[in-house]
Amino acid sequence: MSSVNINIDVKELEGRLLFAIPKKGRLYQKCQQLLEGADIQYYRRNRLDIALSTNLPVALIFLPAADIPKFVAEGKIDLGITGQDMIAESNVKVHQLIELGFGKCDLCIQVPVNSGITDPRQLVGKRIVTSFTHLSKEYFRKLDEELKPEKPTTINYISGSVEVSCNMGLADGIVDLVESGETMRAAGLTRIYNIMSTQAVLISNPHSEQQEFIEKIKGRIKGVIAASKYVYCTYNIKRADLPLAVKITPGRKNPTVSPLENDDWVSISVMVNKKDCADIMDKLENIGATDIIIFNIDNCRT
Numbered sequence: 252m253s254s255v256n257i258n259i260d261v262k263e264l265e266g267r268l269l270f271a272i273p274k275k276g277r278l279y280q281k282c283q284q285l286l287e288g289a290d291i292q293y294y295r296r297n298r299l300d301i302a303l304s305t306n307l308p309v310a311l312i313f314l315p316a317a318d319i320p321k322f323v324a325e326g327k328i329d330l331g332i333t334g335q336d337m338i339a340e341s342n343v344k345v346h347q348l349i350e351l352g353f354g355k356c357d358l359c360i361q362v363p364v365n366s367g368i369t370d371p372r373q374l375v376g377k378r379i380v381t382s383f384t385h386l387s388k389e390y391f392r393k394l395d396e397e398l399k400p401e402k403p404t405t406i407n408y409i410s411g412s413v414e415v416s417c418n419m420g421l422a423d424g425i426v427d428l429v430e431s432g433e434t435m436r437a438a439g440l441t442r443i444y445n446i447m448s449t450q451a452v453l454i455s456n457p458h459s460e461q462q463e464f465i466e467k468i469k470g471r472i473k474g475v476i477a478a479s480k481y482v483y484c485t486y487n488i489k490r491a492d493l494p495l496a497v498k499i500t501p502g503r504k505n506p507t508v509s510p511l512e513n514d515d516w517v518s519i520s521v522m523v524n525k526k527d528c529a530d531i532m533d534k535l536e537n538i539g540a541t542d543i544i545i546f547n548i549d550n551c552r553t
């Protein structure tokens with residue numbers, strides 16, 4: 252595990268819920284937004300990896316994403332945010348509480364485009380380079396057992412920039428993350444197998460004594476995630492067209508229907524999926540809806 256800068260009196264941590272956050276990289280910024288949305292305020296001194304919340308009995312511990320599953324499973328840390336790939340690679344038991352909808356990518360077996368390799372079985376007995384040695388060993392062990400090569404498939408670890416390994420003559424194939432595929436293509440690689448799909452998740456320590464507080468933070472974070480997925484839509488529609496309107500915007504449970512001064516018309520308020528918003532507005536316009544307004548939701552509980 253990497254070293255952590257913890258120049259804080261451990262007594263100050265007593266009674267606080269310990270919450271591990273990725274200390275840098277692409278998950279870090281998203282986590283900042285989640286903490287802000289959940290109103291977990293804190294002050295972090297420069298270079299310090301522990302920050303005490305200023306409004307809740309919480310301490311934030313900033314750690315490498317790869318180490319968070321181990322800290323949460325085996326240490327005193329109650330809650331954490333990391334990737335599902337990191338949990339699987341760490342091979343530890345934690346509770347996965349919420350899928351957070353960011354850090355989405357696939358852990359893939361990749362080979363040089365011109366290698367002629369199209370199936371992972373063609374890599375058996377050859378050299379694999381990866382940051383995910385546990386998952387890669389698990390995958391290729393099964394193929395080794397089945398195909399019994401002269402010598403087992405070699406799995407070697409490097410910590411980053413894994414894609415250069417084939418070009419450098421270190422590997423016949425790699426196991427690494429693919430999101431847009433840009434890095435893979437730039438290195439002249441192609442994917443031949445998807446070992447797992449992953450995204451960031453909120454995890455908790457199954458043995459934590461702070462289960463009630465964990466539920467409270469989980470509720471808040473769920474609210475922030477829901478708020479980012481939905482928008483609030485209001486519009487007016489002729490009462491006679493209400494059944495059509497409800498079909499287009501059924502709401503999470505039911506739409507709220509309010510009377511207007513003019514008895515022939517009603518006003519509808521409803522949450523809709525942000526990604527479907529333009530399509531829904533088109534459909535509403537087509538059935539004669541007027542004054543269609545979309546509001547962003549700052550926070551919600553659903």
Ligand SMILES: Nc1ncnc2c1ncn2[C@@H]1O[C@H](COP(=O)(O)OP(=O)(O)OP(=O)(O)O)[C@@H](O)[C@H]1O
Pocket residue numbers: 275276277278315316317333334335336337353354355356411428429430431449450451
């Ligand atoms: N290209 C990517 N797209 C989406 N999610 C990713 C990507 N690369 C990594 N992740 C997710 O982010 C988590 C953390 O990855 P990692 O520790 O490599 O940090 P990083 O954000 O890539 O920063 P860096 O590699 O610069 O240290 C991974 O577990 C994975 O779930």
Ligand SMILES: O=P(O)(O)OC[C@H]1O[C@H](OP(=O)(O)OP(=O)(O)O)[C@H](O)[C@@H]1O
Pocket residue numbers: 410411412413414427428429430431432433434435
């Ligand atoms: O499919 P893409 O959108 O190109 O993303 C995939 C790349 O992103 C990550 O690398 P990162 O930028 O974190 O650098 P690293 O390899 O040093 O971790 C991952 O390890 C891949 O290399």
Ligand SMILES: [Mg+2]
Pocket residue numbers: 276
């Ligand atoms: Mg990375």
